[in-house]
Amino acid sequence: MMKEIELEQVLPQEIEKRSFEIITEELGDVKLVPGTEPVVKRCIHTSADFDYAKNLVFSDGVIEHALKVLGSGATIVTDTQMAMAGVNKRKLAALGCQIRCFMSDPDVAEEAKKRGVTRAVVSMEHAAKLPGPLIFAIGNAPTALVHLYELVKSGAVKPELIIGVPVGFVNVVPSKELILTLEDVPYIVARGRKGGSNIAACICNALLYMMPGGR
Template sequence: MPETTRILPITAPEAIEAASLAIIDAEVPEPRPFSGPHWAIVRRLIHTTADFELPSLVRFSDGAVEAGLTALDQGATIITDTEMARCAIPPRRLEPFGCTVRCFMNEPAVVAAAKAANSTRAALAVDFALDLPGPLIFVIGNAPTALLRLLKRIDGGTPAPALVIGMPVGFVNAAESKALLQTRADFPWITIKGRKGGSALAGATVNALAILLREAGEEKA
């Protein structure tokens, strides 16, 4: 006889999320590789993907969480490498802090520049985004070319963003670009080792930071 499926009697969105996070906490028992706000972010990434390998793959530079919270609190502009990543970050999470999310992938000037350079739009969009006033948070979930372009521009003297969330997914230069990111000590970053990543994970990282910032404000109030 097949095992009886047990359906939990939960239908409210908030209750479903709370139950999901409780299940994740139970399935990743103490001692965990992360704690405090770092675990809150990693737990959100597991919640997004149901991938319990992520605790062994997520990497934070020193001060990355604090830098992200400060940038959001200062009304940062979040730059995404794809429209998918932009859509993964709901405005309701960012509007209380005066933050906006922008993606330059479909800007006519970016499309033309990418065609002329025989490069990806995601890479050329980095150049347009870097002209914006700071603070900036770069959210790269799909395009290793965008992350490599950003690193090259920083090496060329362009001021680094407040935070780089570098999580491109895939097989061509995805793991390699993130390995390069992990060597950097001159700016804060959050990444995922290896081939895994994607727009949902990159966007979820911003969402987790926004939730932490909101909760901190509620505690002060």
């Protein structure tokens, strides 16, 4: 006889709360940097991957700074439409924040082709010209993160926060290590190969939900 498949009875509005309880339970004695717990746990919630308890690196005071910046009407820049789609628009609007992604703009594709660079590189240059305060949430392209580093170093942009969580196998690890060398730019970085557009979006949401009014 087939084993019965059992569903837990949980009210829709309780599912996320119950998920976070399970994550907290399973983290057990793992030590997280005080104040970063909502970010770390949301990354685990988004991926079911407890590696995020170990690989997330936070610059000193980054959470407090990020919340202050979100409270002053920041613009979040993503390197994929997917990350942009994943960020909570209602909460962004309530805070007077914006979100932008240049990756699908026809002129970006054209310029990238002409120069032999990725669209991500051109996207970062366009984003650098936006009025601040700017938060960069990079979940896909290491070339975006590397070029963002170069733009910071050359003084072309001064981000208030870099969320550096591209995923993959080619230049992903060193692109993140570059961000970790920045001394004047607050960052949240997923060290190693892991990350993604989903992780970039969920870190934005974790920060947004820490703002007054919660989710």
